[in-house]
Every structure is written in C-alpha cells, then in structure tokens.
Amino acid sequence: MSTSSATSASSGAPTMPAATDTSAGALFLHPYATIFVKSHVPLELELHSANYGKWSAFFKAMCGKFGLLHHIDGSVPPRRTDPAWEQIDCCVRMWLYGSVSQDVLDFTMAENQTARELWVAISNKFQANKAPRAIFLSEDFHSMTQGDLSVMDFGKKMKLAADVLREVGHPVAEPTLVLNLLRGIHPKFSNTKDIVAGTKDITFDEALNQFALKELRMANEAKVLSSTALVAATKGYGSSCRPSSSTAPPPQQQHLQLPQQQQQQRRRRKKGGNGSGGAQQQQYQQQQ
Structure with missing residues (x-):
C-alpha cells in the first residue's frame, strides 16, 4: 500500500487520483x-x-x-x-x-x-450600453401590438421583451405589463378588455388567460357556424336536384302509353270518317 493510500484510509476522506495514474499506467479522466x-x-x-x-x-x-x-x-x-x-x-x-x-x-x-x-x-x-439599449427596448415594448399573433404568442412576446428590459436594469412592474397587454390586444376582444380593466389587482397571467379563453370560445363559435352553413347548403342543393311531380313519366311508362295513344287516334279518325260520309248521303237523298 502506498503512503497516499494509507493516509486516505486513515483519514476516511475521499481523495481524487492525480492527473496521471502511474500505478495503472492510464490517463485519469x-x-x-x-x-x-x-x-x-x-x-x-x-x-x-x-x-x-x-x-x-x-x-x-x-x-x-x-x-x-x-x-x-x-x-x-x-x-x-x-x-x-x-x-x-x-x-x-x-x-x-x-x-x-x-x-x-x-x-x-x-x-x-x-x-x-x-x-x-x-x-x-x-x-454593455445598458442606457441606450433600454431606450430602444422600452419603445419597442410600449408599441407592441397583437396583429395576427394568437393571444398566447402575443403574451409570450411581451414577456420576453419585459425580461430583456429587466436585464438592462429597467424591470417592468406587473401593472405595467397588464396595461400594455390591454393596449396592444386585438380590438375584437373589447368586451373582455373591459372586464380585465375592471378587475382589481389582476396579474398579467390572469389577464392573458382571460383573453385566451375568449379567443378559444370565438374560434369554437366560428367553427359551429361554418359547419351549420355547410349542412344548410348541402340540403338546399339536394332538394333542387329532385324531380318535380309534373315531370314526364319514366321511359317504361312512355313506351306503354305510346300504342294506346295511337289506337285512340285511329278510332277518332274512323268515327270522323263515318260521320262525314253519312251526312253527304242524306244531302244527296234530299236533293232527289
């Protein structure tokens, strides 16, 4: 046993081997x-x-x-x-x-x-350059709008901007975050905006969840209206393609009716011919 090993065993404290273990002949990692x-x-x-x-x-x-x-x-x-x-x-x-x-x-x-x-x-x-960066970052933060972003993506973008301001020594307070969210949210959330503005001591996360819930409800309503309009359009197209009661009979019935109509026409011709011949005979007798 080496001296270092004996010392370690007597003290009870773990020791790390040297950079090279000469006894094992391998490099220590x-x-x-x-x-x-x-x-x-x-x-x-x-x-x-x-x-x-x-x-x-x-x-x-x-x-x-x-x-x-x-x-x-x-x-x-x-x-x-x-x-x-x-x-x-x-x-x-x-x-x-x-x-x-x-x-x-x-x-x-x-x-x-x-x-x-x-x-x-x-x-x-x-x-570096905290003061100049803070000016531009603050301007971007206070001019942020939702645009085509979803509510959660807009909130994430605003939170990241607030984190950057904090890193340059200008932390954004919670009420300022909420006010900036109300300013930049889409106008279609005007009713929810009034509710959030009237809620006392509301946090940024709570306000964001309110808008996200409203966005989900509006998307679901639009989906229901779209499916209802599609069903109504499908029904209207099907009824317009149905044949009416005044249309011609099927082809089989037409073939059956055609001989009957020809027979009736022949009978009418015979009756008409007989009637005209009898009248001429009566006139001839009277003249005699």
Missing part, C-alpha cells in the same frame, strides 16, 4: 469532463437573442449543483499552479464553450483565459 452540458443548460446563448438571463440562470444552477460557482463568480482566487484546480477550471470552461454560439465566442474567447475571465467577458458583452 476527471468526472466533470464526462458531463454533457446540454443536459443542464438546455438553451444556447446567441448573440442577437434575448435569452441571456435564462442562460445565465441555467449555467449558475449547473455550477452550483456541482459546487463550482467559485470558478465563475470570483469568490475564490484562481490557483493556476495547482493541476487539480486547473483541470476543474478547464471543465467549467468547456461547459461555457458548449453552451454559447460561435458568434458569442468570437467576441469573448481568448487564449489561456480562466472560466471566470470567459464568464465576465460574456456578461460584459450582453450588458
């Missing part, structure tokens, strides 16, 4: 290097997106889960001469590389930087 970052940070940070706040929250939670927050928050000074610390810091840096886009890395990645330095560079990139 740190457990943090086997972690798939996408399993803990499900979204990718993009340069022209509004997901920095969510990405930052996911990544901090991941580092906190493994007890590595000090590698990005600067609470512990770096130990670049310590191989064990350097190995763990490289793992955290690889997590950062794997959770941001190439465009972000083009502006923030540098040679021989620590995970903390990369974290600060990313943060500065997305939080």
Whole structure:
C-alpha cells in the first residue's frame, strides 16, 4: 500500500487520483469532463437573442449543483499552479464553450483565459450600453401590438421583451405589463378588455388567460357556424336536384302509353270518317 493510500484510509476522506495514474499506467479522466452540458443548460446563448438571463440562470444552477460557482463568480482566487484546480477550471470552461454560439465566442474567447475571465467577458458583452439599449427596448415594448399573433404568442412576446428590459436594469412592474397587454390586444376582444380593466389587482397571467379563453370560445363559435352553413347548403342543393311531380313519366311508362295513344287516334279518325260520309248521303237523298 502506498503512503497516499494509507493516509486516505486513515483519514476516511475521499481523495481524487492525480492527473496521471502511474500505478495503472492510464490517463485519469476527471468526472466533470464526462458531463454533457446540454443536459443542464438546455438553451444556447446567441448573440442577437434575448435569452441571456435564462442562460445565465441555467449555467449558475449547473455550477452550483456541482459546487463550482467559485470558478465563475470570483469568490475564490484562481490557483493556476495547482493541476487539480486547473483541470476543474478547464471543465467549467468547456461547459461555457458548449453552451454559447460561435458568434458569442468570437467576441469573448481568448487564449489561456480562466472560466471566470470567459464568464465576465460574456456578461460584459450582453450588458454593455445598458442606457441606450433600454431606450430602444422600452419603445419597442410600449408599441407592441397583437396583429395576427394568437393571444398566447402575443403574451409570450411581451414577456420576453419585459425580461430583456429587466436585464438592462429597467424591470417592468406587473401593472405595467397588464396595461400594455390591454393596449396592444386585438380590438375584437373589447368586451373582455373591459372586464380585465375592471378587475382589481389582476396579474398579467390572469389577464392573458382571460383573453385566451375568449379567443378559444370565438374560434369554437366560428367553427359551429361554418359547419351549420355547410349542412344548410348541402340540403338546399339536394332538394333542387329532385324531380318535380309534373315531370314526364319514366321511359317504361312512355313506351306503354305510346300504342294506346295511337289506337285512340285511329278510332277518332274512323268515327270522323263515318260521320262525314253519312251526312253527304242524306244531302244527296234530299236533293232527289
């Protein structure tokens, strides 16, 4: 038994092997290097997106889960001469590389930087020029309208805009969110708008659910009216195609009636011929 193994067994504290295990003759792979970052940070940070706040929250939670927050928050000074610390810091840096886009890395990645330095560079990139950005973001937020979007998509768009404003230091209060929703919602929801406006202390989610319910009801009513009109049109077309009672009889009856009509015409001709001949004979006798 080696001296390090004896010390570990006597103290009872687990120890990690060195970077190279000479006794086994194989390279040691740190457990943090086997972690798939996408399993803990499900979204990718993009340069022209509004997901920095969510990405930052996911990544901090991941580092906190493994007890590595000090590698990005600067609470512990770096130990670049310590191989064990350097190995763990490289793992955290690889997590950062794997959770941001190439465009972000083009502006923030540098040679021989620590995970903390990369974290600060990313943060500065997305939080720079807060005051000018807040002006334009606030203007976009307060001019937002629903248009062709569904109620839920419109609410999601407004909530994302509010999150971006919060990230630049201008959080949007709950009543302001509700008022902006009432201002930008489609005019067809005017009745529901009056109900929401008259509800005291209503939250943004509650107001959004009210409009979504009204939208669902209106869509169902339109579907019922469309199906009713289709049924009525189908019935009208079927009745117009039916034959009337004054139309000609079927072909079989026509074949049967044709000989009967010819026989009646012949009888009429015979009677007419006999009548005219008898009258001429009577006139001839009277003249004599």
